[in-house]
Amino acid sequence: MLPASSCGVSPLFGRRPGADLIHNVVMVSIALRRTAGSAETVRAHRQWWDAEAEDYYAEHGAFLGDADFCWGPEGLRESEAGLLGSLAGKDVLEIGAGSAQCSRWVQAQGARVVATDLSLGMLRVARTIDAHHPARGVPVAQCDGRVLPFADESFDIVFTAYGVVPFVADPERVMTEVCRVLRPGGRFAFSTTHPFRWAFPDEPDEAGLTVRFSYFDRTPYVEQDSSGHATYAEHHATMSDRVRQVVTAGLRVVNLVEPEWPDGHEREWGGWSPLRGQLIPGTLIVVAERPLGQLDVGGGTG
Numbered sequence: 001m002l003p004a005s006s007c008g009v010s011p012l013f014g015r016r017p018g019a020d021l022i023h024n025v026v027m028v029s030i031a032l033r034r035t036a037g038s039a040e041t042v043r044a045h046r047q048w049w050d051a052e053a054e055d056y057y058a059e060h061g062a063f064l065g066d067a068d069f070c071w072g073p074e075g076l077r078e079s080e081a082g083l084l085g086s087l088a089g090k091d092v093l094e095i096g097a098g099s100a101q102c103s104r105w106v107q108a109q110g111a112r113v114v115a116t117d118l119s120l121g122m123l124r125v126a127r128t129i130d131a132h133h134p135a136r137g138v139p140v141a142q143c144d145g146r147v148l149p150f151a152d153e154s155f156d157i158v159f160t161a162y163g164v165v166p167f168v169a170d171p172e173r174v175m176t177e178v179c180r181v182l183r184p185g186g187r188f189a190f191s192t193t194h195p196f197r198w199a200f201p202d203e204p205d206e207a208g209l210t211v212r213f214s215y216f217d218r219t220p221y222v223e224q225d226s227s228g229h230a231t232y233a234e235h236h237a238t239m240s241d242r243v244r245q246v247v248t249a250g251l252r253v254v255n256l257v258e259p260e261w262p263d264g265h266e267r268e269w270g271g272w273s274p275l276r277g278q279l280i281p282g283t284l285i286v287v288a289e290r291p292l293g294q295l296d297v298g299g300g301t302g
């Protein structure tokens with residue numbers, strides 16, 4: 001079994017590969033860089049997040065807040081960032097919502113919100129939170145962010161905080177679906193691992209400060225079981241890839257945000273730490289809009 005740091009970046013939100021108890025079966029996984037198609041990736045994530053849902057909430061729930069909107073491990077909150085604009089009276093869709101913490105906050109701002117996720121396990125945790133939360137429940141739906149079960153032009157705002165985007169082999173498809181369900185003038189914002197991070201081992205200490213991998217190597221990070229089936233995958237895109245994926249879907253980038261690590265913030269999250277956070281970016285937030293008119297999409301690949 002390879003330690004994650006010897007074969008590539010390790011999973012952002014995952015446990016280290018090794019022996020895991022999933023549905024009462026001991027699963028042994030190894031980590032490597034290899035191609036992984038969209039079907040294999042989605043299958044792996046549905047199972048992985050179902051199995052991980054309660055542990056994820058136990059580990060990160062207090063930091064995220066049951067009804068708060070956190071863009072990533074740096075702790076940037078939408079209440080300070082205001083990237084979605086005014087929310088009151090808006091129709092809002094969250095994809096890769098996990099347990100719908102962000103949607104609960106968005107609802108409290110006066111929006112009509114639907115929280116969606118691939119994993120029924122994550123949505124079950126959302127229901128458990130709702131049962132103990134004073135606000136009324138958030139509507140949830142299980143779906144793949146690549147295939148949204150909503151009519152064209154249904155939403156004013158679509159967003160995700162570290163959902164879907166780093167976990168799919170075909171982010172262009174997500175962007176195209178988001179553009180379809182957005183009304184003209186509507187906004188899409190997502191956070192994801194900063195592309196720069198893929199050049200470094202995903203370690204929170206000094207070991208995570210030396211470039212070990214090519215930034216330009218788009219080979220996914222994959223954990224696989226003893227039969228060779230992926231149990232987890234993350235997909236890299238460079239900064240220009242990310243912008244191109246958004247623009248070719250018909251959206252217009254209006255802001256790129258690289259949250260800085262705040263003084264006094266000591267909480268580590270996987271490879272995210274005060275040491276690294278003060279030196280290199282950890283999170284990228286892309287804010288885009290569906291133009292009111294037809295967008296002239298630029299060509300080229302460079």
Ligand SMILES: C[S@@+](CC[C@H](N)C(=O)[O-])C[C@H]1O[C@@H](n2cnc3c(N)ncnc32)[C@H](O)[C@@H]1O
Binds near residue numbers: 099
């Ligand atoms: C790191 S969690 C983030 C959850 C939540 N946004 C938060 O801030 O806690 C990633 C989420 O993306 C979801 N996800 C992964 N692939 C997906 C896909 N293809 N469609 C929809 N959700 C997906 C997972 O099920 C998981 O809930």
